[in-house]
Amino acid sequence: MSSTALKYAYYPGCVAQGACRELHLSTQALTQALGIELIELKKAACCGSGTFKEDSQLLEDTVNARNIALAEELNLPLLTHCSTCQGVIAHVDDRLKESQQSDPAYLDKVNGFLQKEGCSPYRGSTEVKHLLYALVTDYGYKAIQQKVTKSLSGLKCAAFYGCYLLRARKTMPYDDPFNPQAMENMFEAVGATPVYYRGRTQCCGWPLSSYATEQSFKMAGMHIQDAIATGADCMVTPCPLCHLNLDSRQPEVEKVIGRKLGLPVLHFPQLIALALGVAPKQLGLERHIVSTRPVLEKLGL
Template sequence: MLKYAYYPGCVAQGACRELYLSTAALTEALGIELIELKKAACCGSGTYKEDSQLLEDTVNARNIALAESLKLPLLTHCSTCQGVIGHVDERLKEAKNNDPGYFETVNGFLKKEQCSPYQGSTEVKHLLWALVADYGLDTLAKKVKRKLSGLKCAAFYGCYLLRTQDKLPYDNRFQPESLENVFRTVGATPIYYQGRTQCCGWPLSSYATEQSFKMAGNHIKEAIEAGADCLVTPCPLCHLNLDSRQPEVEKVIEEKLGLPVLHLPQLVALSVGIEPEKLGLSRHVVSTQPVLKKLGIL
């Protein structure tokens, strides 16, 4: 049995509660055990380092140390959390060997707060990588009870999953195939389009809203024109910009879109026979009913 220290992140426990629900449902169905890190802090989504790199490193060293204390890998289901915490893990492992003074400074802050020290003894792994590299697509294929035949899925990877960490052992950061391979495994058809590895626009949304929505709109339009029935993303922040804000995006680009956006565990969970009501699919702003109708579930 696979077992992970589970870092759900902030967004999945708030605005994208359906991600939290579907991750729980999927991992239970697959026999993956999650030990939730209830004392973990927000990773900062890249904002802490704007004020202090030391702050970002210390906060996330503590998050990783919580997983290390359980002797488990830290599992995320958010590409932003993966990118931030994973990069901190890389940086501190490097510092342990080449900048011991900085390494001890970080651990000094943790000791002051009576936290376990960061050791650099575990791994930070996104749910996508866990499915592909640990669980295995051959094993996943044996769990499929409802082939998603005829469903055309367009991946939206998000920036942080592919480009934040220096090493990406599970995929090619420029020409990724992990999501598409998952789609094939569950019987869906991958749709390729230019924007699948680009930024969704979320980081711009607070100060350049129109530009952010134009970016999101262009990606959604490209996917629709390529024949997609839905977008599938491993990042809840991308989901917010592509799904929750899609009505606002439509107003900015002056076009109707209406493309459903699924979280990765929702899609996989449907294929292993979990019913839609357990996956929070009714929480989406853009209705997911066209996807369910295409699959013959409604």
């Protein structure tokens, strides 16, 4: 597809502006290198990370209807770089679009709350798309390949998709939710070698971490060990919550499983930006808990 004049309403999410600030930085650096314009939705609210609906489905729908309406005001697709945000907001978008036909009274109720707050109504006129699939479907593998100035040849990458990206919605329009290939295809487009392992489409364990910490860390450890067993030089994830459990908590994971791991975990835009010649310093690679130096050394950076 054409890679010209791409523009999105950018929903950075909470984690990328806090604990994973490097994701925000690398997304900006990558899109700038590709000539993609991002209009940040600075008035957007947290999507709720799936927790709002535990108390009220109406709360989750109303909060995210407002987020989507902010993008609709700009007549742009809503772009996120968080698998969890993608899963939650896109699921709400699907549900509200269905309600336009099957239960318009419910949508009127949601829009009534928005009106009381002086917000624009949800119209169902746009789409919610993760950065990964925006690059795949809107920009295209070939166009990405043509932008590569630093091939990642020799680097073995293990994708970790995160469950919200693949299976939060009733349908997955861009990929196979049980055997996705988008990340692996993107690795190949920038010269890296994808490796396949059992846990690449499973949960990282983050949702369990607040009440079943040991089980959460065992899950993360299992996935990291499986990736290491395939010969991976790094894991690459499109979800900052997965990144927190796999990278930030990797030292704690090591204590729980009684084994040293030391596998670097990169955010998806960091990897692609490296291939486009963006300097590692611009991508916040020094912010990771597990050193990314082995990756940079293998690439001669």
